Amino acid sequence: MIDKINSQFKKLQERLGPKAVWVIIGVVVIGVIILPMISFPQRAYWVRVIGFTGLYIILGLGLNVVVGFAGLLDLGYVAFYAIGAYTYGLLASGQFGIHISFWIVLPLAAILAALSGVLLGIPVLRMRGDYLAIVTLGFGEIIRILLNNLRGLTNGSQGIVGVDDPVFFGIEMTSGTHFYYMIFIVLPLVVFLVTRLNHSRLGRTWIALREDEDVAEMMGINTTAAKLYAFGTGAFIGGLGGAIFAAWQGSIFPGNFNLMVSINVICLIIIGGIGSIPGVIIGSVALITLPDILRQFSDYRMLLFGFLLIVMMIARPEGFIPSRRRKLEMHEETNPSLD
Amino acid sequence: MEFDWVRFAEQLVNGLTVGSFYALIALGYTMVYGVLTMINFAHGEIFMMGAYVGLYSLNRMVDSGLYESNPLLAIVITFIAGTAGAAITGVTVEKLAYRPLRRAARLAPLISAIGMSIFLQELIRLLPSMGESITGIKIGGTFLLPEGVRNAVVGFLEEFGGARVKTYPGVFSTEGFHLGEVYITYSRVIILGISIIVMIALSLLVKYSRMGKAMRAVAEDKDIAALMGINVNQVISKTFLIGSSLAGMAGVMMGMFYLQIRNTMGFIPGIKAFTAAVLGGIGNIPGAMLGGYTLGLAEAIGVQFLPAVYKDVVAFGLLVLILIFKPTGILSEALTEKKM
Numbered sequence: 001m002i003d004k005i006n007s008q009f010k011k012l013q014e015r016l017g018p019k020a021v022w023v024i025i026g027v028v029v030i031g032v033i034i035l036p037m038i039s040f041p042q043r044a045y046w047v048r049v050i051g052f053t054g055l056y057i058i059l060g061l062g063l064n065v066v067v068g069f070a071g072l073l074d075l076g077y078v079a080f081y082a083i084g085a086y087t088y089g090l091l092a093s094g095q096f097g098i099h100i101s102f103w104i105v106l107p108l109a110a111i112l113a114a115l116s117g118v119l120l121g122i123p124v125l126r127m128r129g130d131y132l133a134i135v136t137l138g139f140g141e142i143i144r145i146l147l148n149n150l151r152g153l154t155n156g157s158q159g160i161v162g163v164d165d166p167v168f169f170g171i172e173m174t175s176g177t178h179f180y181y182m183i184f185i186v187l188p189l190v191v192f193l194v195t196r197l198n199h200s201r202l203g204r205t206w207i208a209l210r211e212d213e214d215v216a217e218m219m220g221i222n223t224t225a226a227k228l229y230a231f232g233t234g235a236f237i238g239g240l241g242g243a244i245f246a247a248w249q250g251s252i253f254p255g256n257f258n259l260m261v262s263i264n265v266i267c268l269i270i271i272g273g274i275g276s277i278p279g280v281i282i283g284s285v286a287l288i289t290l291p292d293i294l295r296q297f298s299d300y301r302m303l304l305f306g307f308l309l310i311v312m313m314i315a316r317p318e319g320f321i322p323s324r325r326r327k328l329e330m331h332e333e334t335n336p337s338l339d
Numbered sequence: 340m341e342f343d344w345v346r347f348a349e350q351l352v353n354g355l356t357v358g359s360f361y362a363l364i365a366l367g368y369t370m371v372y373g374v375l376t377m378i379n380f381a382h383g384e385i386f387m388m389g390a391y392v393g394l395y396s397l398n399r400m401v402d403s404g405l406y407e408s409n410p411l412l413a414i415v416i417t418f419i420a421g422t423a424g425a426a427i428t429g430v431t432v433e434k435l436a437y438r439p440l441r442r443a444a445r446l447a448p449l450i451s452a453i454g455m456s457i458f459l460q461e462l463i464r465l466l467p468s469m470g471e472s473i474t475g476i477k478i479g480g481t482f483l484l485p486e487g488v489r490n491a492v493v494g495f496l497e498e499f500g501g502a503r504v505k506t507y508p509g510v511f512s513t514e515g516f517h518l519g520e521v522y523i524t525y526s527r528v529i530i531l532g533i534s535i536i537v538m539i540a541l542s543l544l545v546k547y548s549r550m551g552k553a554m555r556a557v558a559e560d561k562d563i564a565a566l567m568g569i570n571v572n573q574v575i576s577k578t579f580l581i582g583s584s585l586a587g588m589a590g591v592m593m594g595m596f597y598l599q600i601r602n603t604m605g606f607i608p609g610i611k612a613f614t615a616a617v618l619g620g621i622g623n624i625p626g627a628m629l630g631g632y633t634l635g636l637a638e639a640i641g642v643q644f645l646p647a648v649y650k651d652v653v654a655f656g657l658l659v660l661i662l663i664f665k666p667t668g669i670l671s672e673a674l675t676e677k678k679m
Contacts, residue, residue, distance in 0.1 A: 073446070123663045133378065133449075134617055135662060137610065138655030149648045263453055270450050299468065303461035309454025314439045317447040 032184055036177040047176045049292045051248070054183040055241055056288045059265050060272070060280035061194050062237025067266065068275035068323075069198060070230035071210025073133040075262050076120075076140030080235040082147060082257035083116055084109040084242025086154060089252045092164040095155060102166030106243050113239020114232045121231035125224055140262055147254040159253030166247050179248040186244065190237055191277060197233065198277075206230055264288070271312055273319030282320045348521040350639040356527045356596070358635020359534035362628045363589035364612035365619070366541065367429075367582030369627040372616065373558040374578050375437065377445070380452035382586060383609020384459035385429045387602065389587025390594040391463060392424025393417050394507055395499050401508055414510060418591055425587025426580050428459070433579040438572070456605075463602040466500030467493065504601045507594045530592050537585065538628050544581075545624055554578060558622065607651075614658045620668025629669055633657075 032054075036047050059081060066074045087109035091100045124135050147154045154160065166173045166182075173179065197203050205226045208216040217223050246252050264287060272283025291301050364386055371379045400406040400413035436455045440448045474489040475482070482489065511526035545551035556564040557574045565571050593608070594600045615634045619626025634654055641653030661668065 073449075123659055127662055131617060131621075131662060134613055135655075135659055138614065138658055141610075142652050142655050145648065145652055149646070267450060267453065270446055274446065299465060300461075302457055303465060306454045306456070306458030306461060310436045310451045310458065313443070313447045313451040313454070314436075317440065317443045 036180055044176055047180050049289055051176060051180040051183050052292070053284050053288045054180070054187050055245060055248075056265065056268060056284045057281050058183070058187055058190050058241045058244075059238060059261075060268050060284055061190050061277065062234045062241065063265050064234075064269050064275065064277070064280050065194060065197065065206075065237070066230050066234035067269060069203060069210070070206040070227065072227065072230060074136045074231075074234065075133045075259075075266065076136035076138070076143075077234070077238055077265055078257050078259065078261040079120075079140045079143040080113040080117055080238030081242040081245070081261060082143050082254075083113045083235075084239030085246040085252050085257070086147065086160070086242075087112050087239070088243040088246040089160040089163050090153070092247075093160050094162050095160050099164055102164070102243075102247055106240065109243035110236045110239040113242065114236035117231040117233075117235025117238075118228050120235075121228045125227055137259065137262070140257075140259060144254055144257050144259075147257065154254070157254055159251055159255075160246075161251040163246050163250050163252065165250070173247070176248075179244070182248075183244060186240065190240070194233075194237075195277060202226070202229060267309060269319075271309070271319055273322035276319070276321050276323035279319050279321040279323070286320070345520045347640075347643055348519075350643055351636065352521065352523055352527060354636040354639025355632065356530055356635070357638065358632035359530050360589050360593055360608060360631075361612045361615045361634050362538065362631025363534055363585045364608055365615040365627040365631045366538070366624065367586045368613050368616040369619070369621055369624060370554075370578050370582045373622040373624075374554065374561075374575055375441075375448070377437070377448040378452065378613065379437075379582075380449060380609075381432055381436075381455040381459060382429075382582070382612070383605030383607075384456050385425050385432065385583045385605070386586035386590045386593075386608060387463070387600070387605035388428045388459065389421040389425035389583075389590030390600045390604065391499065391505075391590075392587070393421025393591035394505055394594055394600060396420035397508060397510070398498065406508075410510075418588060421591035421594075422584045422587040425590060426584045429579045429583025429586070430576055432459075433576060438575075460602050460605070463500040464502045467497040470496035500602070502602070504599050507598045507600065509598065510595045526596060530596060533588075533592070537588065541581065541585070542624060550574070550577060611651075611654055614654055618658060618661055618668055620670040623668065623670050626668055626670035633669070 032050065035050065036043070040046075059077070062080075063074065063077045066072050066077075088102065088105045090096060091098050091105050091108075092102065093099075120136070120139055124132055127135060148157055150156075168178075171178075173182065205216070205221050208219065208221055209223055209226050209230075213223055216226075245256075249256075268283035268287040269280055270283070271286055272281065273279030287305075291305055364382065367382050367385070368379060371377065371382070397406070397413070397417040400417060405416075406413040432455055436451045437448050440451055470493045474484055474492050477483065484492075511524070511529070513524055513526075515522055515524035515527075517523075545554060553564070553569045553574050554577070556567065556569055557571055557578075561571050564574075589608075590600075593604075611634060612631065615630035616627045617630070618633055619628070619630025621627075634657070637657050638650045638653050642650050645653065
């Protein structure tokens with residue numbers, strides 16, 4: 001049955017062709033732009049859900065640099081998201097009475113997150129695969145525990161409330177619509193950044209690193225630098241997302257930054273198609289929008305989510321829209337290998 | 340402030356108890372990693388299943404009066420039930436979620452395992468409401484199932500699972516003995532004793548039995564093992580069977596010791612046990628035991644100097660340190676190096 005679904009999927013892809021893809025992209029982009037302008041029932045809810053999907057696409061693109069491009073399995077991505085969020089939360093709220101403009105803190109939060117990404121990267125340089133996964137997971141948990149317990153700094157589990165609204169040319173950004181547009185302006189910039197990186201010399205370095213670290217090193221690639229760049233870039237984007245999240249929510253709590261965030265982001269990358277940028281977008285829609293819509297209907301959404309993850313891995317492990325290179329890799333075991 | 344030696348010693352005893360749980364669970368991780376090179380992310384949930392099945396069985400023992408008349412037998416039956424429940428879950432999980440992915444890229448089984456972990460947690464939480472909706476199916480205004488069956492099914496599921504915290508009947512007494520000034524309950528001694536006996540038995544099994552030999556061969560190279568006439572699928576199933584049994588046993592003991600269980604209880608011990616497995620050198624059976632106790636003791640010593648909430652920070656901090664200075668874990672072996 002699974003093969004049948006797969007072949008149907010392939011047929012559909014072939015029938016649509018490249019032209020139709022552009023049409024779909026055009027329709028989606030226009031739809032995203034005009035959605036908050038038209039009025040329809042539950043508008044605020046939809047603006048929020050789609051805004052969140054956009055935020056998760058940003059996070060997904062960031063983690064995709066680490067996991068998809070460089071092949072470093074990072075299960076603690078939420079840490080950088082948290083660092084970004086708390087940077088803005090602490091520098092623009094009543095917590096310490098500091099009120100710095102969002103537009104100054106946004107890059108600062110991203111840079112701070114990138115620095116912590118590099119700092120995490122240094123000790124784990126020698127680790128591979130599952131070891132890396134568990135250490136990054138531990139790092140994410142440590143950050144969450146610290147947020148929960150450094151009461152003097154973060155106000156513990158009571159979190160930081162009353163985070164300042166950003167001001168954009170005199171307009172105070174208060175409504176969900178404002179942040180919706182902010183996210184969908186940042187998003188194309190992030191897409192541009194990661195696309196350019198993917199096709200750059202550094203991007204090819206990452207691919208080499210992912211394919212075979214030892215061979216890459218033999219070829220004269222500085223694997224240390226490549227890994228740190230990957231961690232730094234991923235963390236930078238995560239920090240960006242975190243600062244936007246803090247400004248949007250107006251209040252942040254350690255509970256917002258639990259392991260499920262990391263797992264969601266990893267899953268959406270893999271469901272969408274690892275290493276592929278359109279894949280991240282489809283994955284976010286599948287994993288963030290759909291469960292949120294289902295939330296209204298039933299208690300069973302997480303059960304279904306778990307079940308679908310398993311089915312997906314069995315039916316289509318390369319994801320919905322795999323990058324061409326990855327697609328070949330996913331089926332490599334069926335070819336004779338020199339291993 | 341003077342150093343409180345009594346409290347410190349008590350913490351060490353506690354570390355050994357907690358370490359026993361970690362070690363038992365870590366064995367499952369390490370064995371599965373050995374044969375499949377995958378993190379069985381759902382292992383914590385298998386442990387949770389053990390605790391739930393154990394509780395159900397123990398409640399039946401109490402209801403039927405067997406616990407009153409013969410407590411030892413009742414507890415042994417509870418252990419067998421919990422262990423079997425976890426073992427069946429583990430083997431089923433492997434068959435459904437991992438076996439089809441045997442040849443897939445490395446991330447696929449990990450995601451499938453994460454999916455399974457979420458699925459099992461939610462399954463336990465939703466069992467009663469699922470039971471109600473399924474038995475409530477009506478055809479033409481009449482229930483499909485007779486009243487008695489419906490009530491029995493819903494009653495069973497409500498007794499078994501649900502979103503609420505469930506409480507074990509107090510099996511272990513708080514009695515104990517003094518060792519110097521340190522008070523040690525018998526329950527801790529029993530837990531430590533059972534764990535060590537089980538682990539020694541497992542080591543002997545893997546080292547000397549035919550099955551153990553087959554397991555090690557599969558861990559070394561599945562294809563070659565198959566060529567040598569080993570039924571690889573069967574060996575993997577058995578590995579899951581053994582690993583899950585140990586987790587189930589840990590689940591029952593943890594339920595009896597801490598009394599409260601819930602559907603999310605597998606997560607933290609699962610993560611910690613995996614840490615323990617890595618600490619000892621993943622894929623290495625004595626390593627997992629050593630890692631479990633090291634982690635348990637390290638946490639116990641850590642909370643002596645830091646507030647108790649930083650226990651997890653100590654655990655992960657230790658892990659990072661060991662991995663920096665000795666990335667193959669405490670007991671490294673050629674196998675671990677190869678697979679890293």
